[in-house]
Amino acid sequence: MRIALDAMGGDSGAPPLVKGAVMAVKRVDCEVLLVGDEEIIRQNLAACRCKSRRISVVPCSEVVGMCESPAESLKKTDSSISVAARLVREGKADALVSAGNTGCSLAHSLKNWGRLKGIKRPGIAHLMPTPRHPCLVLDLGAVVDCKPQHLLDFAIMGSVYSESILGRKRPTVGLLNNGEERSKGNALTLATYELLEHSHLNFVGNVEGGGIFEGDVDVVVCDGFTGNVVLKACEGAARMIMTGLKGVMKRNVFSLASALVLSPGMRKFKKRIDASEYGGAPLLGLNGICIISHGSSNARAVMNAIRVAGESVASGVNAHIIDELRVISEEIKIHEQAQVS
C-alpha cells in the first residue's frame, strides 16, 4: 500500500507531517510518498533519524495556502496537493492524505480522479465526538445548494464508510433537521425523508442539532451549507467554553493548584473529544481515496489518517459504495413506480 502525503499542507508545515509518516511506516503496513519541498522534507526526515526505505520523497515547487480558493489553486499544477493527486491517478500511489485546505484537496482530487460512477457530487465528511462512538457528519461544505438526491448519496456513502472503516454494524443514519417529528423540516429535508425511508439504509428519522453529540446515531446527513455552519459554530462554542474555563483556573494560586490536579484527566478528556484521533475525515464520492487530516494535526493524527487511507483502499470502500448506490437507486425507482401506478 502506497500513500501519497501532501507534506506541505497543514497549519504547522512539514514537521508533524513528516513525523507522522515516519510513525506510520513503523506501525502500519504501508509506504509513504512525501510530496513537497525536497530540502525541507529531507531536513525533517534527518531530524527524525529516519532511514526507512518505505519513505520516499517526490519533489515539487509549489504550495497551496490554507486560505486559497479551490478554483485559484487548480492553476498550481506543481503544488504538493496537485502532484500527490496525480500520483494516485497515475497508479504510483493508492491513496492521498492531506492536512491542507479541504476545498483545494477536493478540487485537485476531483480534477485528477473524477467522481464515482452514479455520484452527482462528492461530499466532505467529518467525525464529531460523542460520549460513545464518533458520529460521521456529511456534507460539510462541498455542496451548499443540495437536492434530495445529493443527501441520499451522502447517506449511502456515509453508511458504507461507517460500516467498512469505522466498524459499525448496520450503521444508523439520521437526517439533520429542525425537529424530530416527521412533519418537521424545510423543503429539502421533507423531500429527502421520503427517499431515505424507502431505501434499505438503517434510517432512524430526523435528528436535531444536539443529536449529533449524543452518540445514538452513526451517520448524520445534511446539506453542505448547514453542515459547514454547524461544525464551525460548535468549534466556536467549544473554544469559548475552554477559554472561559482556563480563565477560571488562572484566577488565583489555589485555582491554579486545582487545575494542576485536574490536568491529567483534562488531557485525557480533550484527547477523547479530539476528532483527529479517529484518523481524519474522508472525501466521499471521488473515484479514489482522499483522507483529510485537520490543519492542526499532530504526528499521531497524521499517522492515523495514513492508517485510515490504507484501510479505505484495502476494504474496497468505493466499490461497496457503487454497489449500494445501484441497489438503492433500484429501490427508489420501484417506490416511485408504485406511487405512479
Next chain:
Amino acid sequence: MRIALDAMGGDSGAPPLVKGAVMAVKRVDCEVLLVGDEEIIRQNLAACRCKSRRISVVPCSEVVGMCESPAESLKKTDSSISVAARLVREGKADALVSAGNTGCSLAHSLKNWGRLKGIKRPGIAHLMPTPRHPCLVLDLGAVVDCKPQHLLDFAIMGSVYSESILGRKRPTVGLLNNGEERSKGNALTLATYELLEHSHLNFVGNVEGGGIFEGDVDVVVCDGFTGNVVLKACEGAARMIMTGLKGVMKRNVFSLASALVLSPGMRKFKKRIDASEYGGAPLLGLNGICIISHGSSNARAVMNAIRVAGESVASGVNAHIIDELRVISEEIKIHEQAQVS
C-alpha cells in the same frame, strides 16, 4: 406597564414563574397579570408571601405542553398562552412573557395580534453568549424556507432591537455563511448579501459559524432551519463538554477537592454564558411584544424577561422597526431602479 405572564409554561411549571413575577414587581416599575390555574398560582403566591397589588391572577382552564404542535395548540382557546395573548390584544396588558413552547407562543401571538406592517414573516431571536456582549441571532425556526427579503427583514428587526433594547450603538449585522469571502454562500445568502449591502444597516459581511461566539458582531441573521440546527448543536456540544468535565472532576478525592476550589469561578462563568440572564429573547415582527424566556428559566431569568418586555414597550421598538423598514425598502428600490436603467 402591565405584563401578561403565561404562568403555566416552562419546564418546572408555576413556581419559578410566580417567583419571578414577585421579584419583578418589587424591582421593575410594572404590574404582572399571572395567567393560568388560579389555585396553583395562589398557592405559589402564598409561598412567596406576596400580597402586592401589582400582581393579579387571570384564571384559565387549559395548558399547552412543551411538546405540542403550534397548529394543535391553537385549538386550546382557554390555555394560559392563548388567554395571555388575548389580554394584550384587548389592551388589558401591554406585553406578553412566556417560558413555554416557543412555536406555540409565536402561533398564539400571531393569531391574536397579526404581523407588523411590512413584515412578511416574524422571526424568533436568541441571545448567544460571547466573551463580550451577547450576540442576537435570528431566525431560530419560525421560517425554515426563507427568501432573501425575509433575511433582510430579520436584519432590520434585529438591528433595531439590538439598538433599542440591548443598547448597542449602530449595531453591526452579519450574515451567517459557510465562509467570510463575499463569493461564498448558497443561493439564499448570495442574494441576501446584495440586499444587505445596499441598505444603510451596519452590515459587516459574512460571518462563519464560529463568529457567533467571538463578540465581534451584534446581530447575526440566518434562515430558521440553519438557526435552529446551529442553536441546538451548540447546546449539545456544550452539554457534552460540561458532562465530560464533571466526569474529570469526579475521578477521585483529589479531583473532587480541586473541583470544590474551582466551583465559585465555575458558577460565575456558567452564569455569564447563560443567555437567560440577558432577559429572554424576543419574537420579532409581531404587532405586539412577546418575550420568550428559556423553558428552564429560574425566577431571576423570568424577572429579567418581564423587565425586557417592559423596556420593549416603553422604547417603542415596533414603531422603530416600521420606520426602518420603510426607509430601507426605499433604499433597495432605488438600488434596483439604478440597476435596471
